[in-house]
Amino acid sequence: MPYLLAILSLSTLLCNAELIASDKNLTTTDTINQNILVPAYSQIDSLHTINGNITLRSGVKVKQINSVNGQIEGDTELKVTANIRSVNGNIRLAQGSVVQGSISSISGSIVLNNVLVTGNVTTYHGDIRLSGQTIIKGDIIIGAANAPSNTSLVGYSMPTIWISDEVQILGSLVLLQPAELHITNASIATDIQYFTARAHNTF
Numbered sequence: 001m002p003y004l005l006a007i008l009s010l011s012t013l014l015c016n017a018e019l020i021a022s023d024k025n026l027t028t029t030d031t032i033n034q035n036i037l038v039p040a041y042s043q044i045d046s047l048h049t050i051n052g053n054i055t056l057r058s059g060v061k062v063k064q065i066n067s068v069n070g071q072i073e074g075d076t077e078l079k080v081t082a083n084i085r086s087v088n089g090n091i092r093l094a095q096g097s098v099v100q101g102s103i104s105s106i107s108g109s110i111v112l113n114n115v116l117v118t119g120n121v122t123t124y125h126g127d128i129r130l131s132g133q134t135i136i137k138g139d140i141i142i143g144a145a146n147a148p149s150n151t152s153l154v155g156y157s158m159p160t161i162w163i164s165d166e167v168q169i170l171g172s173l174v175l176l177q178p179a180e181l182h183i184t185n186a187s188i189a190t191d192i193q194y195f196t197a198r199a200h201n202t203f
Contacts, residue, residue: 038062040075053089064101071108083119095132102138120171129162139171142179163188 029036030048038044040057046064047054053071056062056078064082065072067089074080074093083101084091086108093099095114102119103110105126112121114132121128122141130136142159160180161173167185173192181192 035070090126123159124177125157125159127160127162130167131162131164133166133168135168135170137170139174140169141174142177144176 029044029046031052032050033052034049035053036047036049036055038047038054038056038060041059042057043061045062046066047062048066049070050068051070052067054065054067054073056072056074058075059077060074061079061081063080065080065084067085068087070086070089072084072086072089072091074097076094076096078093078097080097080099080101084099084103086105088107089105090108090111091103091105092111093113093115097112097115099115099117099119101117102122103112103117104120104122106123107125108123109126109129110121110123111129112131112134114134116135116137118137120138120141121130121136122143124143124145128140128142130140140161140163142161158178158180160182162182163169163185165184167188169188173181173183173188175192
């Protein structure tokens with residue numbers, strides 16, 4: 001399929017406050033209070049948003065993605081040649097996507113289905129759900145957070161990790177705070193590095 005070609009400028013505004021790329025390769029795009037939609041088979045250097053969602057259609061190629069207070073949603077066969085980072089937003093990537101770097105989210109969940117990640121997958125206050133033939137070459141990390149000593153306190157939500165049977169993690173599962181684990185793959189369940197005595201397991 002031919003790549004869609006055009007340069008997206010910050011002046012390209014629609015009535016729904018969404019920036020849309022079309023007809024050309026894209027350069028670095030920075031937005032505030034706007035969503036970004038990248039059409040199928042486009043190429044872009046970098047995407048950075050504050051208070052805006054990022055949606056990438058099938059076959060998009062991008063160097064890196066950064067979002068504050070926004071969701072990152074990747075359709076099938078997305079290729080990211082560096083990292084994906086989010087603060088207060090979920091990250092969801094679909095079948096055939098490749099991230100040649102790491103994925104991290106502070107407060108959002110990370111959902112990967114049939115995705116290859118060459119680096120680490122990290123969250124602090126969110127959940128991680130891995131399914132299909134997802135491969136993580138680095139570590140799965142639940143980062144240290146300011147969790148209360150009494151995790152039964154109202155309002156505290158323990159991070160949860162779901163890992164299905166076909167998922168491969170070539171690194172380790174590293175817990176730096178309490179976490180609830182739902183792991184059906186025995187080889188992964190036996191390679192957990194506990195850096196906290198308060199991890200909770202529910203295999």
